[in-house]
Amino acid sequence: MNRLATWLSRKTWFLTIHWMRRPWMRRLHMAPLRWMPASKHQGFLDSYRSQNRLARRIGLPLLKTTYLMLLAVFALQITYFVALKMFESGWLTPPQLEDRRITD
Numbered sequence: 665m666n667r668l669a670t671w672l673s674r675k676t677w678f679l680t681i682h683w684m685r686r687p688w689m690r691r692l693h694m695a696p697l698r699w700m701p702a703s704k705h706q707g708f709l710d711s712y713r714s715q716n717r718l719a720r721r722i723g724l725p726l727l728k729t730t731y732l733m734l735l736a737v738f739a740l741q742i743t744y745f746v747a748l749k750m751f752e753s754g755w756l757t758p759p760q761l762e763d764r765r766i767t768d
Contacts, residue, residue: 669731677724
């Protein structure tokens with residue numbers, strides 16, 4: 665499951681980085697500079713750079729963790745579904761409770 669999550673996260677991360685580096689996407693990222701006063705431009709650029717550094721540092725591990733959780737939940741749901749179907753078809757039967765009398 666770990667290998668599948670790693671493979672999925674790497675493919676997703678590659679596509680995310682690929683689309684974020686397109687010129688039209690960079691123009692969209694810098695669009696708020698047009699409406700800001702000139703005094704706030706440097707603060708915006710510093711904030712933009714720090715957000716990108718944070719995303720590069722924790723993005724791939726966070727994506728891998730998310731895929732691992734998704735796959736774990738999917739595996740649990742499949743296990744529950746199979747156990748329920750086995751119970752309904754009679755393959756699994758709960759043990760019969762015996763009549764116990766409490767004597768003091």
